[in-house]
Amino acid sequence: MMEAKQNGSHHASASENKTSSEVHVQQNGQHEPAERFRFTPEPSLEDIRRMQAEFTDERDWNQFHQPRNLLLALVGEVGEVSELFQWRGEVAEGLPGWTEAERENLAQELSDVLIYLVELAEKCHVDLPQAVLRKMALNRLKYPASKVHGSAKK
Numbered sequence: 052m053m054e055a056k057q058n059g060s061h062h063a064s065a066s067e068n069k070t071s072s073e074v075h076v077q078q079n080g081q082h083e084p085a086e087r088f089r090f091t092p093e094p095s096l097e098d099i100r101r102m103q104a105e106f107t108d109e110r111d112w113n114q115f116h117q118p119r120n121l122l123l124a125l126v127g128e129v130g131e132v133s134e135l136f137q138w139r140g141e142v143a144e145g146l147p148g149w150t151e152a153e154r155e156n157l158a159q160e161l162s163d164v165l166i167y168l169v170e171l172a173e174k175c176h177v178d179l180p181q182a183v184l185r186k187m188a189l190n191r192l193k194y195p196a197s198k199v200h201g202s203a204k205k
């Protein structure tokens with residue numbers, strides 16, 4: 052977000068995150084449209100885990116950060132994200148009409164969710180990046196593209 056502020060607009064950083072060529076070839080060989088929003092690659096989930104561990108160690112807060120407390124904190128932050136969307140009706144991709152302050156608020160609340168999620172996984176000894184890979188493999192098996200293409204049915 053620092054870069055976005057220096058550039059004077061979130062749109063600058065969002066467009067930097069878009070691919071320059073017409074079609075981006077993903078690691079799995081699939082193609083995605085050039086205009087799809089992308090993250091910067093860093094920090095990794097392990098970087099986030101380490102930074103949050105340093106934050107809690109420096110404050111002697113590990114004593115409060117047991118799994119159940121972290122889960123409650125996570126759910127509380129999800130509630131704060133929900134508040135930002137409350138009563139707006141459906142919101143289109145890219146959040147057209149949202150102010151910079153609203154976008155920054157959302158970025159902060161989503162970050163809180165991620166930080167608590169990562170720490171909850173750490174305290175439960177779930178290696179989250181690897182678990183995500185396993186879960187996505189299961190998702191692909193459960194919902195073969197050839198069978199479910201264009202259908203949201205379960």
Ligand SMILES: Nc1ccn([C@H]2C[C@H](O)[C@@H](COP(=O)(O)OP(=O)(O)OP(=O)(O)O)O2)c(=O)n1
Nearest residue numbers: 103106107112115128131160162163164166167
């Ligand atoms: N005991 C705590 C308190 C805070 N944090 C960190 C993780 C979150 O990223 C952020 C949460 O801070 P707040 O509880 O102050 O929540 P908000 O930043 O959302 O503020 P508010 O609830 O006032 O909107 O700080 C933490 O790790 N452990």
